[in-house]
Structure formats: C-alpha cells, structure tokens
Amino acid sequence: MTGIPGPGYPEARRARTAMAVLALMGFFLSMDITLxxxxxxxxxxxxxLTDIEIGLLQGTAFGLAFGLSSIPLGRMIDSRNRMRLLVVGLIVWMAGMAGTAFASSVTLLVVWRIALGVVFALIIPAALSVIADLFPPERRSVATSLFAVGQASGQAFGILAGGLMFDALTRMLTSSPGLLGGLAPWRALYLAAAVLAIVLLIPLLLIAEPARQERKETTTATSAALRELWAYRAFLVPLLLAMLFCQIALQAAAVWATPVLIRDHHLSPGQFAGWLSAVTFLGGIVGALAGGQGAELGRRRGGRAGVLIPAFVAALATAPLSFFALSPGVPLFAGMLALNLMMGAVTATIGVIAITLNVPNEIRGLALGTNVFVSAVFGVATAPAAIALLSQALGGEAMLGQAIAGVSFPSSLLAAFFFLLAMRGARRTGIVGATA
Structure with missing residues (x-):
C-alpha cells in the first residue's frame, strides 16, 4: 500500500516559531513534576503525609490518570484540532496547579494530581504529533529533542527557583507571618507557577493547526485504527516494554532523589537547589540533544530501526547508575544522578522519535497514547509506591537507597533487552511507501 502524500510541511520560519512555543509549553508542564x-x-x-501517601500522590494517582486517559486522548489527537486541545490542556493545567496550592486535604491533593495526570496525557502526545507534522523525517529527530530540552529546562527551573524561593519565603515568614495571607511557602510556589503560565496562552492561540503528513489510510474509524496499530506489534510491543522499564528506573531517580538528600544527607531544599537544578538541567538537555542526534545517526546507518541503537546503550548504562542513592557523599551522588537523568532523557527522547518515524500519521497519536498508557499505569503509577513498600520491607525509611537500587537496576537491564527486540521488529514493519 502506498502512502498518501501530505499537502507539504509549513515553511521554516513558521515551523520554528511553533516549535519554540511548544518547547515553552513543555517547560511549564515540567515545572509541576520537579516542584x-x-x-x-x-x-x-x-x-x-506518610511515604505511602507520597507514593500515591507522586505515582499512583498521577500515573493512573495519566495512563488510563492516554489512549482515548491519543485517538482524539488523531482526529481533532490539536492546537485547540493544547489550549484547553494548558488551562486545565493552570487550574490544577492553583487547586494544589489551596488543597486542604490529601483527598483534594489526589483529585488535582488526577487532573494534572490527564492533562499530561493530552499535551505531550498532542505536542509530539504536531512536531511530526512541522518537520520532515530528516529534521524530526532534532526537532523532537528540542521539546525534550524544553521539558528539561522546566524541570531545572522548577528545582532552582522552587528551592531558592522556598527557603527565602520560609525566612521571610519567620519575621512576617502574615506575608502570604496564610499560605505556606510550598503553596505559594504552586500558585505562582499557575499564574506564570498565562503568558503562554496568547502565542499558543496564534499557532495554526499544521497539515497532517505521512498518511497511510484515509479512514479514521477506531476499529480500523486499532487493526492498523496491531499490524505494528512486532515493533511496538517490545518498544513499549522497553519504555516502561526505562520509566520505572527514571522514577526511582526523579521522585526519590530529593527525600534521600533531605533524610540521609541532612540538606534543606535551598542547600541543594542550585546544584540539583544544574544536574537536572544538564542531564536532561544533554540527554535530549544526544538522543536526538544519536537517533538521527542511527537512522542514517540503520534506517528507521537504527534510531534505537543509542537507546539500547543508554539503558545498559543506567544499570550501574541505579546505585546513586547509596553514594556516601553528595558529590558522587550528584555525578551519578546527573548521568542517570541523562540516560533517562536519551531513552525517552529516542522512544518517541522511533514511534513518529515507524508509525503512520493516522494512528500516531494512538501509538503515542499507548506508550503513555503503558509507562504511566505500570511505571509512573507503581514505581514510587513500589520503592516505598520495598523500603519498608527492608527495614523502614532508612533503607530507601537500597530500595531505589533494588527496583532500578533490574529494570534498566530489562529495558536494554526489549530495545533490542524492538529494533528487530522495526526492520519487519514500518510505514509502507515511506523512505528511511
């Protein structure tokens, strides 16, 4: 079956402008994670809160909402105006951040984490789908990595600004208790993030929906889309499993690094905000850019299957880095964590690039949504709580570092194995009629 040619990619200036706005959106979204x-x-x-409730907030509530809504939202992305969906998603994200600031109970925190999880399931696949229609295949790897750069920048900014502002507000409230109108410093920071995102609404409204490229079929019926997605199972199933185990390993570092620093190294957020933001920023950006460049080099050498070669290497490298939480000193902790986050950014970036290159447009959102579903429901939703439970089983909160390594190390090795299987599957499938 030959592909149906699209009406053409937008001119370069328009594509770059839209890319900048989407990267900025990734920046704001990622602040929630690090905050x-x-x-x-x-x-x-x-x-x-207990550690179990922390795992519920950080993983289970957010991850289940993120995952369970991803497939229906992915299908919506394939058939609706994606830019309008992004605008709605940003508005709900702002409401979720403000709601968290004023939450008076664990139940309300859970409700807003669920709302934010749904928003992530909408915005990330929609943005990646738009990027795939802004740039041709030979430029898509690097463009996709720029969205990941925006996310990494937001994570670093959230840590740096959040940590410094938290300590500053705490000191100010000591001398002026009524300064924030009764809001605790952490609540004020959530509210500030919601207000800052207003600046993104206008440019987002001005971006036109790009024409869809690389279509294989004209039908958009759900049954046909599911049958078409199943045809790519030799590639997608192992890739989704690889991404799942990468997500489990990444959650171990992203969620529990800060508690380890506070509990085991006796640091306050302000004391490690500077270097942790730099570690997150450099690890995320270097990893995203390396993933984009590595994927393009792999594509040139091995076609659409070759993009996964750097992901396999990065997953293997993550295994020994899983012991970062057991580091005896902060410098070694920081170095291993930086490399761990960088490898996570490499695999996350390459995974979505592989989907955009190997799956046709009319089911691309569904494929991206399925990736989110698997990683979120079985990774984001379970990994933080699993680490908390393993820590308790090993002897309590003092065993958190051992629990992190116990979950992350085998997950990294399994991810590398499934990346190999996905490469083999990609050679047997792919977009019919499309060039490598």
Missing amino acids: TTLLIEPMKRDMA
Whole structure:
C-alpha cells in the first residue's frame, strides 16, 4: 500500500516559531513534576503525609490518570484540532496547579494530581504529533529533542527557583507571618507557577493547526485504527516494554532523589537547589540533544530501526547508575544522578522519535497514547509506591537507597533487552511507501 502524500510541511520560519512555543509549553508542564518532587517533604510535614501517601500522590494517582486517559486522548489527537486541545490542556493545567496550592486535604491533593495526570496525557502526545507534522523525517529527530530540552529546562527551573524561593519565603515568614495571607511557602510556589503560565496562552492561540503528513489510510474509524496499530506489534510491543522499564528506573531517580538528600544527607531544599537544578538541567538537555542526534545517526546507518541503537546503550548504562542513592557523599551522588537523568532523557527522547518515524500519521497519536498508557499505569503509577513498600520491607525509611537500587537496576537491564527486540521488529514493519 502506498502512502498518501501530505499537502507539504509549513515553511521554516513558521515551523520554528511553533516549535519554540511548544518547547515553552513543555517547560511549564515540567515545572509541576520537579516542584512536587522538591516540595514533597515540606508538604509531608505540613499535611502529615506518610511515604505511602507520597507514593500515591507522586505515582499512583498521577500515573493512573495519566495512563488510563492516554489512549482515548491519543485517538482524539488523531482526529481533532490539536492546537485547540493544547489550549484547553494548558488551562486545565493552570487550574490544577492553583487547586494544589489551596488543597486542604490529601483527598483534594489526589483529585488535582488526577487532573494534572490527564492533562499530561493530552499535551505531550498532542505536542509530539504536531512536531511530526512541522518537520520532515530528516529534521524530526532534532526537532523532537528540542521539546525534550524544553521539558528539561522546566524541570531545572522548577528545582532552582522552587528551592531558592522556598527557603527565602520560609525566612521571610519567620519575621512576617502574615506575608502570604496564610499560605505556606510550598503553596505559594504552586500558585505562582499557575499564574506564570498565562503568558503562554496568547502565542499558543496564534499557532495554526499544521497539515497532517505521512498518511497511510484515509479512514479514521477506531476499529480500523486499532487493526492498523496491531499490524505494528512486532515493533511496538517490545518498544513499549522497553519504555516502561526505562520509566520505572527514571522514577526511582526523579521522585526519590530529593527525600534521600533531605533524610540521609541532612540538606534543606535551598542547600541543594542550585546544584540539583544544574544536574537536572544538564542531564536532561544533554540527554535530549544526544538522543536526538544519536537517533538521527542511527537512522542514517540503520534506517528507521537504527534510531534505537543509542537507546539500547543508554539503558545498559543506567544499570550501574541505579546505585546513586547509596553514594556516601553528595558529590558522587550528584555525578551519578546527573548521568542517570541523562540516560533517562536519551531513552525517552529516542522512544518517541522511533514511534513518529515507524508509525503512520493516522494512528500516531494512538501509538503515542499507548506508550503513555503503558509507562504511566505500570511505571509512573507503581514505581514510587513500589520503592516505598520495598523500603519498608527492608527495614523502614532508612533503607530507601537500597530500595531505589533494588527496583532500578533490574529494570534498566530489562529495558536494554526489549530495545533490542524492538529494533528487530522495526526492520519487519514500518510505514509502507515511506523512505528511511
């Protein structure tokens, strides 16, 4: 079956402008992830949370909402105006951040984490789908990595600004208790993030929906889309499993690094915000850019299957880095964590690039949504809680580092194995009629 040619990619200036706005959107979205990770200990003290409840907030509530809504939202992305969906998603994200700031109970925190999980399931696949229609295949790997750069920048900014502002506000409230109108510092930071995102609404409204490229079939019926997706199972099933185990390993670092620093190394958020933001920023950006460049080199050498070669190498490298939480000193902890986050960014970037290159447009959103579903429901939703439970089984909160390594190390090895299987599957499938 030959592909149906698209009406043409937008001109370069328009594509770059849209890419910049989408990267900025990734920046704002990622602030939520790092703000919650950074501020989870102050939230725990303020609301008397247990580690199990932290795992529920960080993983289960967010991850289940993220995952369970991803497939229907992915199908919506394939058939609706994606730019309008992004606008709606941003508005709901702002409401979720503000709602978290004023939450008075664990139940309300869970409700807003669920809302934010749904928003992530909408915005990330929609943005990646738009990027795939802004740039041709030979430029798509690098363009996709720029969205990941925006996410990494947002994570670093959330840590740096959040940590420094948290300590500053805490000091100010000591002398002026009524300064924030009764809001705790962590609540004020969530509210500030929601207000800042207003600046993104106008440019997002001005971006036109790009024409869809690389179509294989004209039908958009759900039954036909599911049959078409099943045809790519030799590639997609092992890839989704590889991405799942990568997500489990990444969650171990992203969620629990801050509690380890506070509990085992006795640091306050302000004391490690500077270097942790730099570690997150450099690890995420270098990893995203390396993933994009590596995927393109792999594509040139091995076609659409070759993009996964660097992901296999990165997954293997993550295995020994899983012991970062057991580092005796902060410098070694920081170095291993930086490399761990960089490898996570490499695999995450290459995974979505592989989907955009190997799956046709009319089911691309569904494929991306399925990836989100598997990684979120079985990774994001379970890994933080699994580490908390393993820590308790090993002897309590003092065993958190051992629990992190116990979950992350085997997950990294399994990810590398499934990347190899996905490469083999990609050679047997792919977009019919499309060039490598």
